[in-house]
Amino acid sequence: MRVEPLGDNLVVKRIAAEPTSAGGILLPEAAQGLTQQGRVLSIGEGRRLPNGDRVSPQVQEGDRILFYGNGKTEVLMDEQVIIVSEDDVLAVVE
Numbered sequence: 001m002r003v004e005p006l007g008d009n010l011v012v013k014r015i016a017a018e019p020t021s022a023g024g025i026l027l028p029e030a031a032q033g034l035t036q037q038g039r040v041l042s043i044g045e046g047r048r049l050p051n052g053d054r055v056s057p058q059v060q061e062g063d064r065i066l067f068y069g070n071g072k073t074e075v076l077m078d079e080q081v082i083i084v085s086e087d088d089v090l091a092v093v094e
Helices: none
Strands: 009-015 037-043 064-067 073-076 080-085 089-093
Touching (some): 009 064
Antiparallel strands (some): 037 064, 064 089
8 A cells, every 4th residue: 555645745654763872871762752753755746835836845755854743643554654744844864
């Protein structure tokens, strides 16, 4: 099954948080959940402006992103993915 996002939505596969910090400190599960990273699997057509034009998304399929964790929708397919709005993307990680 393939999920095609609409508008400015993105389908993202979550990347698991590291159990240790960069300094080697073991992080509790509550702290591990704070980092919201994922890989963009598919993107919508972009946001529609009031005049009817579309703005192309700033992210591309395959980008690794940091996103705001609230307001996401989880979808169970062959693998667990989430749908987030492009507005919830904070940064692209290179």
